[in-house]
Amino acid sequence: MPILRRLITEQDFQEAVDRRLLVRVFRDNHLIESGSTMIRFTADTIITQSSVSDLSYHSIRDCQFFEIKK
Numbered sequence: 001m002p003i004l005r006r007l008i009t010e011q012d013f014q015e016a017v018d019r020r021l022l023v024r025v026f027r028d029n030h031l032i033e034s035g036s037t038m039i040r041f042t043a044d045t046i047i048t049q050s051s052v053s054d055l056s057y058h059s060i061r062d063c064q065f066f067e068i069k070k
Helices: 008-017
Strands: 005-006 021-025 030-041 045-051 054-060 061-070
Touching: 008 030, 008 054, 008 061, 021 054, 030 054, 030 061, 045 061, 054 061
Parallel strands: none
Antiparallel strands: 005 061, 021 030, 021 061, 030 045, 045 054
16 A cells, blocks of 8 residues: 655745656545656646646645555
8 A cells, every 4th residue: 555745835836846756636535647757837736747748736735645655
C-alpha cells in the first residue's frame, strides 16, 4: 500500500516538481486525480500531467495534494 505525504508549502511543491513525484489530488474529500506528475505551480494553481497531452489545473486553495511513496 502506498504511503501518502501531504504537500503544503511552496518548498514541498518545488520538490515535487524537481523530483517529478507522483501525486494524488483531493477536492471536497474526493479523490479527483491519482498517479499524475506535478509539472508546475504558481501562487494559485498547480498543474499536473497524467499523459503526454493530458494536463490538469488545480486550485491550491480548493484542493489537497499528496505525494505517493511506494
